[in-house]
Amino acid sequence: MRELSLNVMDIAQNSVRANASVIKIDVTEDTDKSTLEIKISDNGCGMSEEQVKSVIDPFFTTRTTRKVGLGIPLFKMAAEQTGGFLSIESQLGNGTVVTAKFISSHMDMTPLGDINSTISILIRCNPDTNIVFTHTVNEQSFTLDTNELKEVLGDVPLDTPEVMQWIDDYLKEQTEILYGGAL
């Protein structure tokens, strides 16, 4: 993938398919340490230990009945090629946490890219899912929680064009503040 934000969209798709009602996305940047951590947590169907193993390393599995997924291996590769790692914590029936850590100063670092576009699409396409996005740069952070927006909106849907525009503007503005303070 050209941008990590595209991997995030892809990994979040797994959470959607796992019937999660809550998807949390945490992007944490530390410019001093040159690290970037991306965490995608959901309360979906989860995976067994065996499943997690075969997903992380698709060639480890002896199972040949299903096509090998690409999403998680690609994300893992993007992390490992910077000297980082990817880990999955999952419990059947409880949910899944995918964490990827990147060394952003590494030559083979993939840029984060347009993470706000990923969040916006995720909200637009899954208006019934509670999406909680937190972006942290060093000490500063902001959170967008669609449940908080829904409380204000009542029965006006999130995917109303004016509402989506507000969300896009909000994300843009908050991100500018984050990076403005950091640089």
Added chain:
Amino acid sequence: MKSLAELQAIRDKAKAQLNMRQDNPDAIRVLVGMATCGIAAGARPVLNAFTEEIAKRNLTNVTVTQTGCIGICQFEPVVEIEVPGEDKVTYVKMTPEKVAKVVNDHIVNKNVVTEYTIGANS
């Protein structure tokens, strides 16, 4: 600064028009394939182009959403358009540049853009 008060104002305005949008059985659906291969091939800018074009033209009877694996990786980005009462049309190798024509010809004027469909590209 974007505030929740502003969102409240948007809500109040939108409420008045709400009935028009809700559960519209004539709604046209635009489905963008968002499996790993679709995303890698550029599905995100295509989806964004559709939502922008539809907002620009103020088309209230169109929903844009994502779909999973359509099973034709080599043709990604793939977009399916469902107009009620008509056969589903599958557009392949979509780009943001092709979107305006699909919206204008197919969604607004109901003429399928044959040259972008899977039939013309396989």
